[in-house]
Amino acid sequence: METELTLKVPPSALERVRSHPMLAERAKDDPREHHLTDTWYDTPERDLWKHGLSLRVRNDNDSWLQIARTASSLHRRGEWESALPGGQPQPELLARQVKPAELARLLADPGLAGRLEPVFLSSTRRTTWDIALPDGRQLGCALDAGDIACGDRHAQFSELELELERGDPAELFELALALHEDIPLELGGASLAARGYAMLTDEPAPAVKAERIRLGKHMTLEDAYRCIGLSCLRQIEANLPGVLRKDVESLHQMRVGLRRLRALVDMFEKLAAPPEAIREGLDWLSGELGAARDWDVLAGGTLDHVKGIDPAALRTAAQDKANALHKQLLHTLHAPRYTVLMLQLNGWLRGRQWRADGALPGKSPLAGRATRGLLPLLCKAEKRLARRIKALDPQDAPARHKVRIAAKKARYAAEFFHDLLPGKRTRRYTSRLSDLQDRLGTLNDFAVADRLLDGLAAGHGQVPRQASWVRGYLAAVGESGGQELAKPLKRLVKLRITRQR
Structure with missing residues (x-):
């Protein structure tokens, strides 16, 4: 799975991002411009989304691509894609790549393609950079500005997406912090797919309770600490949209996630004490x-x-x-x-x-x-x-x-x-x-x-x-x-x- 970070960009700051000197200095080549049209597909019963999966067909400069993504985490998502000869989805082609067996079986179902229908679409102007990292790897950087449409309902979006396929994820967040020093960015939260499905139902996402933490018997204490900490952090982040809607239960669950994280930090104080800036921020x-x-x-x-x-x-x-x-x-x-x-x-x-x-x-x-x-x-x-x-x-x-x-x-x-x-x-x-x-x-x-x-x-x-x-x-x-x-x-x-x- 790739590590991904999506940050909201104020529409007034889009050009500042496109011309930011740090991106120009660290990019391997000049930025590339794309016009993307994405159409999301699902069954009338929304079988894909119920299984935590989204499927879209993308037109990029007259070439066709289908993309399946999981919606399991804000920063860690499974993503698989395959080229298409035209604009109709062929989910069975993706089934060969997908590792979760349940999702692979769903996509391989011979009757699935015939039941798929367009559910919403988006139109995006995308500017991309390949950012060189010190160890020779690269980090993908994409600035998107566009519109998502569901029937006669529309929503504008402008966001910066950073992707790292493998390597140290800290590189990704350090780049985001450096950009944030010059441009007022915010965490992106829900994916375009989640926003599209929310527009379909007109129902806000519910408050998110703590998930069951899965630890392996052979796991190191460090791996356990990291796994638990990320679980707490996901609960905090997942409840942000609800808190911004002034939902009482979302605020409660966001506080629960924060209390769990502070309890974990206290528990591991002598083994992995965070910097003072993080501790003060949590307080x-x-x-x-x-x-x-x-x-x-x-x-x-x-x-x-x-x-x-x-x-x-x-x-x-x-x-x-x-x-x-x-x-x-x-x-x-x-x-x-x-x-x-x-x-x-x-x-x-x-x-x-x-x-x-x-x-x-x-x-x-x-x-x-x-x-x-x-x-x-x-x-x-x-x-x-x-x-x-x-x-x-x-x-x-x-x-x-x-x-x-x-x-x-x-x-x-x-x-x-x-x-x-x-x-x-x-x-x-x-x-x-x-x-x-x-x-x-x-x-x-x-x-x-x-x-x-x-x-x-x-x-x-x-x-x-x-x-x-x-x-x-x-x-x-x-x-x-x-x-x-x-x-x-x-x-x-x-x-x-x-x-x-």
Whole structure:
């Protein structure tokens, strides 16, 4: 699979990219111009897209090409192509190249070609460069500007696509960072195929939950770290379109991906510490996302616990606060700092940039088997949780929150390495930690609500009166909930997955 990066380019900056001196200096030849017309095909039941595959026929200067692509990842996609004598797709020709057996069988189906129909098309002006890399390889660079059409609906696009077939992926992200210093670029997100299919259904993409992480028993700890980190990063990136639509659940899942990534970075702190710029960027993004999420939870969750009054006016005021922060968040996610952070993270993980001299020391735990190296990491998480539980005063809200964070990190650690741990025991362990998180999470929501409502309780009127009443109610319920934590916490002090292997 190739490594690919797509970056949005402001239409006003297209000529600046075409004439950028760095591309001119590093290109092997002069840029080439193409006019591409692509027609995407699928069955009436959308069988290809349901299998995560897109198929298009391209006309490029009167030559015909069919291209099949997977849609499994933002930066890693399978792509296969074959020449055609004319404009009709012949999917069986691609079936010989496709490695996933299920997709190969789908394309080889004798009846597929007869059921294919055009579903949408695009027209593109493309400028391409072959960028020379220091080791003699080359990186493909294409600037696309055009229009995608689905019936009478149209959408303009302008984006820069960088492709590396093999070699160090960090080269790709370093080039993007260098261009971003001069031109305001943003991560591209959804492919043209995904945008076309979204136009067909007029349905926004759903929020994306954490995927199951697949680890092999012979995998090194370094490979496991990279695999887990990229999974967390994919969850963050995949939820960006939803967050930009101000979707509450997409914001929640983007925060989950970010929390998982920060937990992983903390877990591997002594083995693969990221640069300070990445660490500061993660903290910054966490704060930006958290502000809007806190008001979402208050308006859409915490107030549902309140009995005795109907806090409708307060709910409206809280929702107004949430809406304002969602709007502010759009500026954050369009800001250059967000693009820089995502490019840095991709370069760090994909390019294994924790290697000081391009290789790991022989005695580094990262070079050993993950099945051995995971034990000290899990032990660290378990001991931290036990230590915080033993020192906890259940009525101390900040201390409860620290226990919740420790429980979350312990659960994430077990989930990260699930494939390398005893399945039944791991599920029981993570289930108990999840139950504790839920209890502590509700109490933390009450504590956060108290802080937020403090700003709404001043003055006169319905909202301040309801805010004061709700603060008192949640304080009483929270105190009772804290007293009920003693037994579940006591059971968890001795809970160890590392003792059960």
